[in-house]
Amino acid sequence: MSPERQMGKRKDCVCTELALLLQKLAWKIKKRLGETLPMEQIVLKQHELPYEVAEQLKTLRTNIRFCGDDKRVILITSCLSGEGKSTMSLELTRSLAELDKRVLLIDCDLRKSILQKHVIRGKFTEGLTHFLAGQCSADDAVYQTEEDGVYLMPAGAIPPNPSELLSSDRMARLIAMSRKSYDYVIADCAPLGMVVDAAVIAPFCDGVVLVIEAGNIPYGLAQEVAQKLKNTHCPILGAVLNKVDRESKKYYKYGKYYNKRYEEYYQGDH
Numbered sequence: 137m138s139p140e141r142q143m144g145k146r147k148d149c150v151c152t153e154l155a156l157l158l159q160k161l162a163w164k165i166k167k168r169l170g171e172t173l174p175m176e177q178i179v180l181k182q183h184e185l186p187y188e189v190a191e192q193l194k195t196l197r198t199n200i201r202f203c204g205d206d207k208r209v210i211l212i213t214s215c216l217s218g219e220g221k222s223t224m225s226l227e228l229t230r231s232l233a234e235l236d237k238r239v240l241l242i243d244c245d246l247r248k249s250i251l252q253k254h255v256i257r258g259k260f261t262e263g264l265t266h267f268l269a270g271q272c273s274a275d276d277a278v279y280q281t282e283e284d285g286v287y288l289m290p291a292g293a294i295p296p297n298p299s300e301l302l303s304s305d306r307m308a309r310l311i312a313m314s315r316k317s318y319d320y321v322i323a324d325c326a327p328l329g330m331v332v333d334a335a336v337i338a339p340f341c342d343g344v345v346l347v348i349e350a351g352n353i354p355y356g357l358a359q360e361v362a363q364k365l366k367n368t369h370c371p372i373l374g375a376v377l378n379k380v381d382r383e384s385k386k387y388y389k390y391g392k393y394y395n396k397r398y399e400e401y402y403q404g405d406h
């Protein structure tokens with residue numbers, strides 16, 4: 137081989153090595169930048185809660201806290217859809233964050249995400265399903281909100297196989313990782329009376345709260361769902377009777393008197 141050709145080959149080798157080195161360096165810089173980049177932010181729709189609902193939420197928050205320090209990953213489910221799980225999950229997240237806690241709300245309702253459709257204002261690209269399918273990291277799928285301490289992982293694109301995705305090792309890893317970064321994790325799940333998803337996630341959680349819409353759920357169905365939860369061995373922390381008609385004496389023995397007193401009491405504060 138002529139000395140010129142030898143020199144040419146060596147030049148090619150040096151160029152290739154240099155290119156590889158540059159590639160590695162670029163990757164390292166990207167990674168470093170990625171680590172220091174602030175989390176993407178979204179805005180959540182606000183709506184003022186009636187005074188008594190806000191008070192009941194505080195009671196729920198207190199009760200959850202009294203269940204013990206080890207109850208930090210809370211699953212919320214119900215028998216049927218529309219009973220108020222997502223509303224309650226979001227408000228409970230906000231309520232816990234008011235105590236200077238970092239709270240992550242994971243939208244685990246991969247079939248009918250109300251949060252994604254009606255609550256999030258602003259763009260988001262990744263969500264739980266992207267993470268579970270290995271398309272992004274957990275950090276990429278978590279969004280900071282403009283509310284202190286409130287973080288949200290949206291459901292993401294609707295998959296054909298929600299239950300399989302939720303039962304994957306990645307879901308267990310997500311919960312384990314979230315325990316390290318957040319004081320509380322609230323998992324808003326699909327109704328257990330309709331699909332199995334909540335029972336699939338329950339073993340990764342510390343406790344479950346069952347939301348029951350007053351006057352709309354047959355006793356037998358509630359019992360059936362409670363039994364399904366018991367079978368997962370995830371402790372049932374309690375049930376929330378939601379959408380109670382305060383005028384009705386059926387559920388609320390103080391009915392309208394209580395309502396009136398509340399208003400008087402509250403107005404007296406101003």
Ligand SMILES: Nc1ncnc2c1ncn2[C@@H]1O[C@H](COP(=O)(O)OP(=O)(O)O)[C@@H](O)[C@H]1O
Pocket residue numbers: 189214216217218219220221222223224250378379380
């Ligand atoms: N305590 C409540 N009182 C009145 N309406 C409620 C209450 N909780 C929820 N809702 C309403 O009920 C509907 C269904 O609530 P949502 O949280 O989406 O239910 P789920 O997540 O169980 O399907 C929503 O329109 C919501 O505003």
Ligand SMILES: [Mg+2]
Pocket residue numbers: 221222223245248249250251
């Ligand atoms: Mg919902």
